[in-house]
Amino acid sequence: MKVIWNNQLVEREDVKIDMEDRGYQFADGLYEVIRVxxxxxxxxxxxxxxxFTGAKKIDLILPFTREKLIKLLSELIEGNQIETGNIYLQVTRGVSSPRNHAYPETECTSTVFTASTTSVPRNLKMMNDGIKVITLPDMRWLHCDIKSxxxxxxxxxxxxxxxKGKDEAILYRDNRVxxxxxxxxxIIKDNIIYTHPDGNLILPGITKSVLFKVARQAGITVKEETFTLKELKEADEVFASSTTMEAMPVIEIDGELVGGGNCGPVxxxxxxxxxxxxxxxxxxIS
Ligand SMILES: Cc1ncc(COP(=O)(O)O)c(C=O)c1O
Structure with a gap:
């Protein structure tokens, strides 16, 4: 399998990453998953x-321009003959030796960029049947907007x-999802879609932005407002969204059925x- 390692396409076995890479030692880096x-x-x-927005927030100088990145990713798709699948890419701040939490003030030139592909068909059965989830307190940090x-x-x-035999966990802070x-x-209540507003507490999902654009074009009201756990459980329909899941119906929360346990019309x-x-x-594709 071909992968990208810094500026070039190489065989996966040829990638060599230093054990003092800050991605390995500190998780000091960013990633993206893009669907093909x-x-x-x-x-x-x-x-x-x-x-690029995330990189700016953590002072990470990306080792490519937007155009160069697109070109490299296209070469990777071509190299692995991917039809339907995912690209996983990540950039770390590279080596700092000896290990030191603080990163150099000046431009760090040793950033490490890798990208790989996997062939993954659309999960039509799951998109039809829906997923079962649990709720949990959100114990993550306060920069969830950064795709760290x-x-x-x-x-x-x-x-x-x-x-617990479930597919996903819905997170909440102070009773707000x-x-x-x-x-x-x-969630959908009385034909209105509600979702947590963008900000530091959630990742600004690309899938939800596409879904909300098409929903608004279709005349559906979308309110980027928080909702409570009670409102979640009393919703007419609930859906999760991500690059790999697309719009995924949630049919059970903490053991209770949502919308009678079926994917709803909205x-x-x-x-x-x-x-x-x-x-x-x-x-x-269909
Ligand atoms: C925590 C979290 N929120 C939201 C999303 C959805 O983002 P996107 O639609 O851009 O894939 C993801 C995707 O990986 C995620 O990990």
Missing amino acids: YNGVLFTAKQHIERL ISLLGNIMAKHEAHK TECSTSNIS VKLLQSLYVTEIETECGI
Whole structure:
């Protein structure tokens, strides 16, 4: 399998990363997951913009321009002949030796950039049947808007859900729902979509921004307002969203059914509008 290592496409076995890399020692880095349909990147510009925004917030000088990154990722898709799948990319601040929490004030030139692909079909069964989730206190840090590779809080929440035989964990702070361990969360009540506003407590998801754009175009009201755990559980429909899940119906929360345990009409509509967006950018998929 080909991967990107810094500026070039290489075989995976040829990648050599220093044990003092700050990504390895401090989780000092950023990542993105971009979906590929028909061998074409979907919403790449938005993902790359979020990466550049995150880099600015942590003083990370990215080792490429936006254009160069797109070019490299396209070469990677071509190199691995990916039709439907994911690109995982990450950039770390590179080596600081001897180990030192503080990073150099001056431009750090040793940033390490890697990217790889996996072939993953759309999970149509899950998108139809929906997922079961638990709720948990959000114990993560206060910069959840930065797509940091430091994901212990998210990992622990996801693991807790899996231990209980569920798919995802919905997180809350002070009784207000923030997002999930690996996705954003929205509810629908009386045909209005509610979701936590962007800010430092959630990741500004690209998928939700696409879904809200098409929802508004279809005349559905979207309110970026917080909602409580009680409102979550009394919602008509609930859906999680992410690059890999698209619009994913939530059919059970803490053992109680949502919407009678079926994907509701608004989420179904959002799913089909999302497919239209994919097809506009990447060609026919259905
Ligand atoms: C914590 C968290 N929130 C939200 C999202 C959804 O973001 P996106 O739609 O850009 O994939 C993700 C995706 O990985 C995530 O990890």
